[in-house]
Amino acid sequence: MSDPIIKVEGVSKSYGGVKANVDITMGVERGSITGIIGPNGCGKTTLFNSIVGYHPIDSGSIQFDGQEISHLLVGDIARLGMLRTFQQTRIYGKMNCVDNMQISVSHRGDSKFSMFASRKGEIKDRAEHLLEFVGLYSKRNLISGDLSFGQQKLLEFAMALMNEPKVLLLDEPTAGINPTLINGLIDRLRRANEELGITLCVIEHNMRVIMNLASHIYCLANGRMLANGTPEELQNDQRVIDAYLGGH
Amino acid sequence: MSMTRDTKVTYGLLALFGIFGPILFPDYTLSIAYLWMMVLMASTWDTLGGQMGYNSLGNITFFGVGMYVSAIVQVSFFYEGGVAEYTSAMGSIKPEFTPAEYFWGLGLGILAAGVVGLVLSVIFSSFMFGLRGPYFAIGSLGLAIAVAEVTITIDYVGGASGISMPLFPGDIEFRSTFFYILCFVLTIISHFLLRWLYSTQFGLAINAIRDDEDKAEAMGIPTLAYKRIGWAIPAFFMGCIGAVAGNMAGFIDKEVAYPIPTFGIFMVAMALLGGKGTLWGPVLGAIIFHVIKEATWTYLLNLQWVALGLILIINIVYFQQGIMGWLQTKYPERFGIVVDTSTVTDADGKEAA
Ligand SMILES: Nc1ncnc2c1ncn2[C@@H]1O[C@H](COP(=O)(O)OP(=O)(O)OP(=O)(O)O)[C@@H](O)[C@H]1O
Ligand SMILES: [Mg+2]
Numbered sequence: 002m003s004d005p006i007i008k009v010e011g012v013s014k015s016y017g018g019v020k021a022n023v024d025i026t027m028g029v030e031r032g033s034i035t036g037i038i039g040p041n042g043c044g045k046t047t048l049f050n051s052i053v054g055y056h057p058i059d060s061g062s063i064q065f066d067g068q069e070i071s072h073l074l075v076g077d078i079a080r081l082g083m084l085r086t087f088q089q090t091r092i093y094g095k096m097n098c099v100d101n102m103q104i105s106v107s108h109r110g111d112s113k114f115s116m117f118a119s120r121k122g123e124i125k126d127r128a129e130h131l132l133e134f135v136g137l138y139s140k141r142n143l144i145s146g147d148l149s150f151g152q153q154k155l156l157e158f159a160m161a162l163m164n165e166p167k168v169l170l171l172d173e174p175t176a177g178i179n180p181t182l183i184n185g186l187i188d189r190l191r192r193a194n195e196e197l198g199i200t201l202c203v204i205e206h207n208m209r210v211i212m213n214l215a216s217h218i219y220c221l222a223n224g225r226m227l228a229n230g231t232p233e234e235l236q237n238d239q240r241v242i243d244a245y246l247g248g249h
Numbered sequence: 250m251s252m253t254r255d256t257k258v259t260y261g262l263l264a265l266f267g268i269f270g271p272i273l274f275p276d277y278t279l280s281i282a283y284l285w286m287m288v289l290m291a292s293t294w295d296t297l298g299g300q301m302g303y304n305s306l307g308n309i310t311f312f313g314v315g316m317y318v319s320a321i322v323q324v325s326f327f328y329e330g331g332v333a334e335y336t337s338a339m340g341s342i343k344p345e346f347t348p349a350e351y352f353w354g355l356g357l358g359i360l361a362a363g364v365v366g367l368v369l370s371v372i373f374s375s376f377m378f379g380l381r382g383p384y385f386a387i388g389s390l391g392l393a394i395a396v397a398e399v400t401i402t403i404d405y406v407g408g409a410s411g412i413s414m415p416l417f418p419g420d421i422e423f424r425s426t427f428f429y430i431l432c433f434v435l436t437i438i439s440h441f442l443l444r445w446l447y448s449t450q451f452g453l454a455i456n457a458i459r460d461d462e463d464k465a466e467a468m469g470i471p472t473l474a475y476k477r478i479g480w481a482i483p484a485f486f487m488g489c490i491g492a493v494a495g496n497m498a499g500f501i502d503k504e505v506a507y508p509i510p511t512f513g514i515f516m517v518a519m520a521l522l523g524g525k526g527t528l529w530g531p532v533l534g535a536i537i538f539h540v541i542k543e544a545t546w547t548y549l550l551n552l553q554w555v556a557l558g559l560i561l562i563i564n565i566v567y568f569q570q571g572i573m574g575w576l577q578t579k580y581p582e583r584f585g586i587v588v589d590t591s592t593v594t595d596a597d598g599k600e601a602a
Contacts, residue, residue, distance in 0.1 A: 053467070079469030091467075093460035095526075096453070104453035108469040116475070117449045124450075164468060 006031040012061030021047040034201045036215030044224040054078045082167035094146030102128035105160040135159040168200045282429040285436040291519035291531035293483035299525030302459030307389030309513035313506035315362030315488030316495035323354035340413035348418040359492040366488025374477040397507035411502030524571025
């Protein structure tokens with residue numbers, strides 16, 4: 002790996018007796034789309050939580066953009082430019098879509114954000130533009146909690162883009178999305194990566210999606226790193242087939 | 250600030266009432282002054298409670314502290330004997346303040362009350378915002394009770410026997426009018442400050458904290474900074490209005506300064522009745538609540554508490570979103586809430602639907 006923006010080295014995390022992550026080492030190349038796959042309960046979400054500072058890790062090191070971040074808190078890491086979306090989808094349910102978008106602007110030091118900024122002009126235009134990008138423009142004035150689960154998922158993705166992060170960690174972005182919409186979503190993820198220059202790291206159970214999207218994939222099993230490589234390499238890796246792909 | 254016609258008419262009517270009410274009904278001047286005070290309390294409570302979702306039962310703390318701070322400032326600035334001598338005489342010392350001394354003292358007192366309230370809220374913020382939901386509510390109530398108890402142990406401010414406030418240099422009618430104007434003006438200032446704040450990113454940030462604080466944190470919103478400001482604003486205004494209320498009462502002690510079971514609860518009840526989390530809900534709630542309270546006081550003396558309790562029960566059981574919330578769901582267009590715009594087409598509209 003020539004230029005990793007995220008570097009995870011020897012990270013372990015257990016919940017009481019459950020060893021959710023054991024000695025995980027991985028990297029995410031700057032500008033890439035990297036995938037993470039593995040059976041249910043193998044520790045994918047736990048790894049995301051460790052990276053974004055949601056909980057302290059037991060041992061190991063995590064670097065973002067050359068800086069050690071394993072001791073930082075969620076908010077600090079977000080303000081460095083690394084965001085995550087949630088497997089369960091989290092939005093501000095009593096606010097309408099445009100408001101959800103407008104409050105998702107970046108809070109990084111170099112941004113123009115101000116606590117008491119007006120909500121007209123540039124911020125609003127960008128909010129509406131991104132809602133259009135994910136196909137929610139006509140829903141923009143609806144209370145976001147009234148949207149369907151799939152629509153909320155799209156809104157959460159748009160909110161993350163509004164923040165202009167350097168890296169976006171997506172926890173199962175296509176779960177609950179209508180199969181006919183999935184191609185559109187893959188296309189949008191790719192455009193976010195290419196046009197907006199956001200590095201993506203994607204947890205995904207949908208093999209068609211992840212094999213299409215990612216240039217490099219990591220496979221976890223039982224909390225350990227089982228294998229990694231290009232989609233083709235993983236599809237032909239006997240250990241991955243045994244642990245995960247077997248049924249396909 | 251852009252306003253709809255409804256809003257302009259509402260402001261016009263309120264202004265007419267605020268200006269001509271006391272002229273037409275001079276006997277009710279102080280009652281209307283209390284009405285504005287309730288509007289201020291409910292509206293500023295709602296910043297933290299309604300807009301940010303932290304249901305404080307302790308905002309009355311700043312009211313009481315403000316009252317005492319103002320008393321100290323008013324006495325210490327112009328009475329040579331000092332505060333301790335003044336309070337230990339238990340009201341038998343009546344210094345002759347000139348009008349200029351009195352009004353300067355009062356002005357500085359109100360300002361100091363606001364500032365001390367604000368500083369106190371920032372101190373509270375450092376440990377209170379670790380609590381969420383009912384724990385924050387009960388914790389803040391505990392703060393109010395604790396501060397009230399501590400106050401009466403301080404002999405410097407008269408201990409349990411309280412403080413007689415400096416005498417107003419003017420006749421009783423002028424006195425009522427003067428305090429009326431103070432209450433009205435403070436309420437107007439707080440209202441327009443909140444109106445502006447809610448129109449900025451600040452308004453959305455505190456709403457986001459209310460809806461999902463962990464998500465807000467994960468999106469990089471500096472939540473603690475917002476929460477601090479979200480409490481500092483009510484604390485400042487509660488301090489100021491406490492200073493005014495202390496002078497209106499003429500005598501302050503624990504009961505006057507920390508009316509936890511009355512004003513402390515009323516401000517929450519009024520915001521819930523009118524509709525929490527809206528700019529106008531607490532205003533409407535305060536007006537209705539005050540009118541009912543005064544009317545039942547006059548006509549149903551013994552049943553006043555029963556009547557108020559009944560309203561609260563109906564509110565909580567049948568109208569949880571309050572009057573404004575109910576109106577907004579019933580007549581969304583009147584509030585500029587566009588539910589759907591089928592006229593505007595976008596490329597993926599059908600797809601996402
Ligand atoms: N907060 C927690 N407390 C205790 N155990 C937990 C907690 N979170 C996760 N675990 C356990 O850690 C293990 C890994 O969970 P994790 O959520 O990381 O799996 P996952 O790979 O994301 O699975 P899925 O594909 O189902 O989302 C599981 O055994 C789970 O039960
Ligand atoms: Mg998971």
